[in-house]
Amino acid sequence: xxxxxxxxxxxxxxxxxxxxxxxxxxxxxxxxxxxxxxxxxxxxxxxxxxxxxxxxxxxxxxxxxxxxxxxxxxxxxxxxxxxxxxxxxxxxxxxxxxxxxxxxxxxxxxxxxxxxxxxxxxxxxxxxxxxxxxxxxxxxxxxxxxxxxxxxxxxxxxxxxxxxxxxxxxxxxxxxxxxxxxxxxxxxxxxxxxxxxxxxxxxxxxxxxxxxxxxxxxxxxxxxxxxxxxxxxxxxxxxxxxxxxxxxxxxxxxxxxxxxxxxxxxxxxxxxxxxxxxxxxxxxxxxxxxxxxxxxxxxxxxxxxxxxxxxxxxxxxxxxxxxxxxxxxxxxxxxxxxxxxxxxxxxxxxxxxxxxxxxxxxxxxxxxxxxxxxxxxxxxxxxxxxxxxxxxxxxxxxxxxxxxxxxxxxxxxxxxxxxxxxxxxxxxxxxxxxxxxxxxxxxxxxxxxxxxxxxxxxxxxxxxxxxxxxxxxxxxxxxxxxxxxxxxxxxxxxxxxxxxxxxxxxxxxxxxxxxxxxxxxxxxxxxxxxxxxxxxxxxxxxxxxxxxxxxxxxxxxxxxxxxxxxxxxxxxxxxxxxxxxxxxxxxxxx
Numbered sequence: 289x290x291x292x293x294x295x296x297x298x299x300x301x302x303x304x305x306x307x308x309x310x311x312x313x314x315x316x317x318x319x320x321x322x323x324x325x326x327x328x329x330x331x332x333x334x335x336x337x338x339x340x341x342x343x344x345x346x347x348x349x350x351x352x353x354x355x356x357x358x359x360x361x362x363x364x365x366x367x368x369x370x371x372x373x374x375x376x377x378x379x380x381x382x383x384x385x386x387x388x389x390x391x392x393x394x395x396x397x398x399x400x401x402x403x404x405x406x407x408x409x410x411x412x413x414x415x416x417x418x419x420x421x422x423x424x425x426x427x428x429x430x431x432x433x434x435x436x437x438x439x440x441x442x443x444x445x446x447x448x449x450x451x452x453x454x455x456x457x458x459x460x461x462x463x464x465x466x467x468x469x470x471x472x473x474x475x476x477x478x479x480x481x482x483x484x485x486x487x488x489x490x491x492x493x494x495x496x497x498x499x500x501x502x503x504x505x506x507x508x509x510x511x512x513x514x515x516x517x518x519x520x521x522x523x524x525x526x527x528x529x530x531x532x533x534x535x536x537x538x539x540x541x542x543x544x545x546x547x548x549x550x551x552x553x554x555x556x557x558x559x560x561x562x563x564x565x566x567x568x569x570x571x572x573x574x575x576x577x578x579x580x581x582x583x584x585x586x587x588x589x590x591x592x593x594x595x596x597x598x599x600x601x602x603x604x605x606x607x608x609x610x611x612x613x614x615x616x617x618x619x620x621x622x623x624x625x626x627x628x629x630x631x632x633x634x635x636x637x638x639x640x641x642x643x644x645x646x647x648x649x650x651x652x653x654x655x656x657x658x659x660x661x662x663x664x665x666x667x668x669x670x671x672x673x674x675x676x677x678x679x680x681x682x683x684x685x686x687x688x689x690x691x692x693x694x695x696x697x698x699x700x701x702x703x704x705x706x707x708x709x710x711x712x713x714x715x716x717x718x719x720x721x722x723x724x725x726x727x728x729x730x731x732x733x734x735x736x737x738x739x740x741x742x743x744x745x746x747x748x749x750x751x752x753x754x755x756x757x758x759x760x761x762x763x764x765x766x767x768x769x770x771x772x773x774x775x776x777x778x779x780x781x782x783x784x785x786x787x788x789x790x791x792x793x794x795x796x797x798x799x800x801x802x803x804x805x806x807x808x809x810x811x812x813x814x815x816x817x818x819x820x821x822x823x824x825x826x827x828x829x830x831x832x833x834x835x836x837x838x839x840x841x842x843x844x845x846x847x848x849x850x851x852x853x854x855x856x857x858x859x860x861x862x863x864x865x866x867x868x869x870x871x872x873x874x875x876x877x878x
Contacts, residue, residue, distance in 0.1 A: 314349025315342040317380065318372035323409040328402055329368070332409075338590055340516045340582075341369050343569050347580045348373045348491055349381075355579040357507040358493040361586045361622035363594045366493055367398075370457055371406050373491070374437070377455050378416045382434025383485075386453035388478045390463040390755070392441040395428050398459075399439050442474035449477075454485040461494040461503045463755050475503055496624035497754075500812045501821050505624050511581025513572040516588055518563040522553030526568065529587040531621055534596055541600035557596045564588050585622040608677075609790045611780040631809035635785050637793065637802040645794040646684040649673060651712040653681045654854045655847055658705060659839030660724035661832045662692050662733060667701050667724075670836035673717075674844055676851040680784070680791040683709075685801055685833055692729045698736050705745060715858035721846035723748040723770050723839040730765075738767045744846045748839050750774035754821065759845040770842065777838045778808065778823060804833035 312320070315337055326332040337345060341364075347353050360366050370387075377385055389395050407413040417430040417437065428439045440447035442464040456478055464474045475492070482488040494504035517526040527533075527549050536544040546555040555563065569582070586594045599620055606616035617623045644650040653673025661668045667688045673681035688704060690697030701724075709717040721744035726733040733747045748770040749762075756773030758780070763769060784790045785805070793802075807829035812821055825831055 313346050314373060314376050315345040317349075317376055318345055318369075321379070321410060321412045322372045322375050322406065323411075324368065325405040325409040327405050335368065335372055337369070337372075338365070339565050339567055340569070340584055340588060341365060344582050344584070345369060345373060347582075348489065349376060351487065353578060353580055354488060355490045355492070355507075355511070357504065357511045357579070357581040358491070358584060359504050359508040359581065359622055360493060360495060360584040361589075362495060362619040363586045363589050363591050364584045365589075365591075366584070367402060367459070368406075370459065370491070370493065371403055374403065374457065375407065375410065375413050375416075378432050378435070378437070379412055382432060383454035384435050384452060385437045385455040385457070386448075386451055386478065386481060387437070387439040387457045387459070388442050388448070388461075388464075388474065389439065389459050390442055390465070392443065394460075395439045395441050399428055399430075403437075403439075442478075448474065448481060452481050452484060454482060454488050456482050456488070456490045458490075458492050459494070461492055461507075462497040462501075463494070464503070465753050465755055473503075495618050496622060497618055498821060499624035499626040502624045508581040508583065510576070511579045512574055512576040513581050513583070514569045515572060515583050516567055517570050518567040518588070520548040520550060520553055521555060521559060521563065522548060523551035525550035526570075529585075531587065534587070534600065536597075536600050541604055542597045544596040544600035546596065560588075560596070561590045564590055583622060586620045609784055609788055611783055611790075613787075614783065632782060632785055632806035633809075635806065637785075637805070640785070640789060640791065641793045641795050641797065642681075643795050644681065644683065645796040646671065646686075646709070649683060649709045649711055649717060650681050650792075652676070652679070653683070653711075653717070654851055654858065655720050655844065655849060656683075656709065656717050657840045657843035657847065658719050658722035659836040659841070659843060660701070660722060661836045661839070662725060662727055662729040663832065665689065665691065667692065667697060668832050668836055669701070669704055669722075670833065670840045671719075672837070672840040672844075676855070678790075680841070682791065682793045682797070682837065684794050684796060685836065692732045698732070701736065705740075705743075711858045713855070713858040715860055717858065720744065720849075721843040722746070723772065723843040723846075725750070725835060725839060726769075734765050734767050738765075741768055744843075746770040746843075746846070748772050748842070750835075750838075754779065759842045770846075772839060772842045774835075774838055775821075775823060777841050778834065779810065781834070781837060781841060782810070801833050804830050805837065807831035807834055 318335055319337060322335040324332050324335050344356065344358065347356050358366060374385065377383055387398065389398055407416060416432045418432070430437045438451050458475055458478055461475050479490060482490060492504060492507050496502045496505050499505060515528045517528050519526050525548065529546055533547045533549055534544055535547045545557065548555060567588070586599060602616060602620065606612040614625045617625060642650070650673060652675040654676055655674040657672050657674065659670045669686045669688065671683040673683055675681070686704060688697065688700045690700065705719050705722055711717045723746050724733050724737065726747040726749055737745050737747045746768055750772050752775055753773065754775045756776060758773045758777045760771040761768055762771055808823045808825050808831055810821055811824045
């Protein structure tokens, strides 16, 4: 039987017409379908992925990959990439989706300021999400055809218990807090919610913080550990761009360039976009299957604020102190901090003493704060001067002996806080702010501080957690209460003391004082199987001096001054000019 060729062609055309279109790679779909609004993108419009992002997106969309771990710095577009991949699961692979972020405020920001504006800007996603009226908070729970989206805080494990998901996005996991009394680590709890799905997808992403407790570092080390390599324009050899190979002329960060580790050829920043576009990912542990890990840093970012000269200039500013160097390492290089400042036993405090004291204030001290600690037979105060650059000058440590329940003791504390210091510029330096630990003497401290709030004399309370801000506020018994993130503050002090000279001490301070400063060390303990860093008081040592220095450190944030004006005021022997008093008459407003 002869088949008409025209009929056969028509049959083939008909079959082709009913065939579904070829599935786009996830990266291609994002670039074709997701549009960024001007509120979150410097260049609004269709999302364009840079070369390192493309493979990450495709791995998230790969059915053979169960987990993707992204060890990242800032300025690499990780959040936008996450929202783009979320759009894919909403539109092309609908499923229950769970996003976990560190705090409730982060959850609201992600939904209201990032996801909703992006979906609204993207035609194919504009009408995808609807309110989940069954949810307790419709702002953070949405439904779409075939699935749902929930955004929850890692601080509320009960939210994780109530939901199951096939797709899990866990962002900034190193910032998750492991609180006492919870069921376990928030990341582990979130991953358990995906166990009923054989085709689950888990995406973990974070900037690392501390090496010993970093969740993302452990996840990356369990993956196939991919690094991004670029070709040298001179020799063609592929290499990872490392900070050790970024060079510049002395004191000229604008000359920063990449030195190829193979041929030592000089590659200028203007060539970065070209070599990154030709780059590739390489797995350091290719035997690991189903778990891809990506190390993504600002050194390969093509954003205008991530040029090598800009990063070099930032480094020169950050390296002055570990308190600024650590976040620079975390957010620029995507590197975890490895334990520096855990203890101070090797610190030479004598080398940090200078010829100043409570009577002879150093000229560079322009702000004065006090930290107080109350014991059963005394109140201890530490006086700290601050330079325009944020360096500390510990002028003295003063115990005021007396029962805290005795009013006469607090009269002496008031006299101590009103003490004036003759400044070398000619003027007078007063106490600008003070925080006194309420501790076991809350009634007495509150009563003392309440009428002095206008002078920035506040009661303080230490709160645990390294992600806590050094200073926050609450209200208790009609007084403003300073909440001090003591874990982070003590770590900042330890790091300053272990590296550099951003804290200097009075020549009058003794060995006992320095023993108290080094009275605590940072140790790693395990809670419900997860490592936690905690401060441990070394046996036989007192730590009042460390506590008062920490409170004095936090008190600096209460003072917002124009430092140039303060220096000018101190140069005036008659003190700062006072604004004229203006008396408003109600009669003029009739």
